[in-house]
Amino acid sequence: MRLGIDFGTTRTVVAAVHRGRYPVVSFESPDGFSDYLPGMASLHPGGIRFGAEASRDPSVPILRSVKAAITGVAPDEPVRGWPAVDMSALQLTTEYLRFVRQMLVERSNLEVSPLDPLEVMVAVPANASTRQRYLTIEAFQRAGFQVLGLLNEPTAAAIEYAKNSLGVLSRRSPKRYVVVYDMGGGTFDTAAVSLVDRRFELLASEGIARLGGNDFDALIADLTLEAAGVARPELSDNAWAHLLERCRLAKETLTPASRKLFVDVADLLPCGSVVIEAARLYDIATPLVEQTIELMDRLFGELVHHGVDPGNSRELGAVYLVGGSVQFPAVTRLLKQRFKRKLLLAPQPHAATAVGLAIAADADAGVYVREAPTRHFGVWREAEAGREKIFDPIIQKRLGASLEGSVIAQRTYRPVHSVGRLRFVECGGLDDAAQPTGDLTPWGNVLFPYDPALLDCSELERHCPERNEGLASEEIVETYEYGVTGVIRVHIENRTSGYSRSYVLGECVGEGVA
Known part of the structure; x- marks a missing residue:
């Protein structure tokens, strides 16, 4: 079915x-x-x-x-x-x-x-x-x-x-x-x-x-407490949650012809019910x-x-x-x-x-x-041999674009640190310099061992600050796939030494080493 x-x-x-x-x-x-x-x-x-x-x-x-x-x-x-x-x-x-x-x-x-x-x-x-x-x-x-x-x-x-x-x-x-x-x-x-x-x-x-509707419920709850002569701090968090639910039920009885709103607050407030002027509620x-x-x-x-x-x-x-x-x-x-x-x-x-x-x-x-990506997705990277941090917009918002299947993006580089710390971010917009603006959604860090000697290390975090000029011969390839459902998969490969790790963003855990 x-x-x-x-x-x-x-x-x-x-x-x-x-x-x-x-x-x-x-x-x-x-x-x-x-x-x-x-x-x-x-x-x-x-x-x-x-x-x-x-x-x-x-x-x-x-x-x-x-x-x-x-x-x-x-x-x-x-x-x-x-x-x-x-x-x-x-x-x-x-x-x-x-x-x-x-x-x-x-x-x-x-x-x-x-x-x-x-x-x-x-x-x-x-x-x-x-x-x-x-x-x-x-x-x-x-x-x-x-x-x-x-x-x-x-x-x-x-x-x-x-x-x-x-x-x-x-x-x-x-x-x-x-x-x-x-x-x-x-x-x-x-x-x-x-x-x-x-x-x-x-x-x-x-x-x-x-x-959304929860905000209207909160306005009604504030007016209800005002009418009942009760201050918000006098209610426990649970009593406030129950009051909001009573206000939602009352709100859903409103019609364009309603002049008053009746809120049942029995067992919650000293008074059994409260009457609110609909016009005042609408103004607020x-x-x-x-x-x-x-x-x-x-x-x-x-x-x-x-x-x-x-x-x-x-x-x-x-x-x-x-x-x-x-x-x-x-x-x-x-x-x-x-x-x-x-x-x-x-x-x-x-x-x-x-x-x-x-x-x-x-x-x-x-x-x-x-469907196409509805938000920008990228990662903070090191620049100028690790002295600066810049935002790399990997997958950009593509509303109205004609897309078939997944969106694929790749990055290839040579590392300067022993461990890569990838800080992924989603954002609603980019400024003229392609830096994130508007609402931001940060992700947890993904750690990848650039140094083959750290492949089996369980404490990669402590190696993140280490610079290693000897890794200039290692070629790192990142592949990003934005699937048709909006889930992003990341595959990071040390192509020189022949190992890789894959991640599904959201899980933020490795799927294994190949």
Whole structure:
């Protein structure tokens, strides 16, 4: 069975491939059936509970979002925000996805047995680091899924848009691209995706790693504490997490006609409930929404570099709203003012990405997806015989480029130190001198013995400062492969002495010496 799985901050949504249709999967829950699995976890004496089974008892430690807890964390680093649990980001994600698989088999409307292979297409935010891409794929595989591929979330949403708007794909249609506005629980992405010839290519993207529905929840929580006369320091971290979850539930009752918001704070605060003026909430939330519109303006400005005229409205299919937070009234109000008739809300905003992933997983759908690197990747190197450090941009962002298969890059040099310490970095941009700018994602160091005498040494770190002029005869070759899933593999070879080591970035451990 083939599935599209959108592992989101607030919820995980699954869509199935079934005879040319892509239904959203329903799950049994304590409150009936639901078309998503909550991304929560709670800690009990018997272990961790996920999803709807996670407790809302204020005395029970909760993690509001598994995905938010592991975002920006290396796979083997401990989970943030939940010190009671000694688990790495990869371990926690794997356990949550095992829960998802179990729910699909035992408590969903799918007809699937425990032994049936589940082939999945998965997604990450467009500006996700290689580390996040690796962690996502590895956790799905460890949880028992067979990963068919990994897409950028806006690309998956664009595929779903095209499926619902078949006219934009006709040869006579002037529509050349769609702009996806994707606001989930924890991240914001906007991207322009080509629609030409059903070849879904990411033309340009912008994003904010930590802006989404969780920020609106925090605003509501602040207003709730203000109304209740309670200061934030008076709440424990766990009580604050429970309050944020109550605020999320209240937020999701809002409609454009709502004038007041009722927040149930029973068992959390001295008062049983709090009433908040919706207009005041929207005013406070407006600066956050304005940040997203500023990024969209920047996105439209980038399109001229890809042969697109952003001033020609006939070429734009729509500004397509997806994600669980796009129906927050403060979001839709400002977007309507800015984009007017071009604005289009997905039929199921929270499920659009999952449905697009299912379509991409369907071999009979006739969809062709081409993804390119969405961030710059490089390494800090020594220059001037080791006296200076410069950034070498190995794999550069190639949005809108026509790429087939993997991107390969090589570097050849002769070393001056006994051990090479490679400090890998990803970044959102490069300045005129090709130095990293914007948001940076540093990686752990990779150590490689340039000196053949250190091949079996277990303490390479202490040899890093050693200069060795005698190594000038050793030829070192680095080969980098950016795969179609966004994972980077590195192969470092001492070609003169005939040994090498390979690494998958994200693991940051050698795969062995050849």
